[in-house]
Amino acid sequence: MSNIDRPLSPHLQVYRWQITMTLSILHRATGVALAAGLLLLIGWLVAAATGPESYTQVRDLLSSLPGVLILVAFAWAFSYHLCNGIRHLFWDAGIGFEKTQYRASGWAVVIASAAITAILVAIAMGVASGSAA
Numbered sequence: 001m002s003n004i005d006r007p008l009s010p011h012l013q014v015y016r017w018q019i020t021m022t023l024s025i026l027h028r029a030t031g032v033a034l035a036a037g038l039l040l041l042i043g044w045l046v047a048a049a050t051g052p053e054s055y056t057q058v059r060d061l062l063s064s065l066p067g068v069l070i071l072v073a074f075a076w077a078f079s080y081h082l083c084n085g086i087r088h089l090f091w092d093a094g095i096g097f098e099k100t101q102y103r104a105s106g107w108a109v110v111i112a113s114a115a116i117t118a119i120l121v122a123i124a125m126g127v128a129s130g131s132a133a
Contacts, residue, residue, distance in 0.1 A: 019106045
């Protein structure tokens with residue numbers, strides 16, 4: 001009755017890789033990363049409420065190279081998820097389903113998320129160095 005050699009459902013061997021596939025996977029992954037980042041934020045707030053010693057330990061951890069990389073990754077995940085969420089709002093309104101439109105909006109999300117991340121990092125560096133007002 002059934003052919004065992006054929007796949008049970010369409011998958012990557014059937015479809016050509018597209019930007020929308022990548023952006024969809026990244027949207028889900030950044031959602032998970034934001035949940036993990038929320039735990040980091042809660043830990044930072046608990047350390048701040050616990051006392052200066054705990055806060056100093058967390059501050060030192062987050063200002064180390066791995067900590068800074070995690071914070072930059074969190075900023076990018078936030079920026080990407082926000083921009084792609086706005087893209088999905090347009091889709092919910094029925095806007096942007098033409099092939100050229102969804103490709104252009106996909107690249108716009110990638111570029112905008114990188115630009116927003118760069119701005120957030122620049123602001124954070126200014127605040128950390130004490131040059132921000």
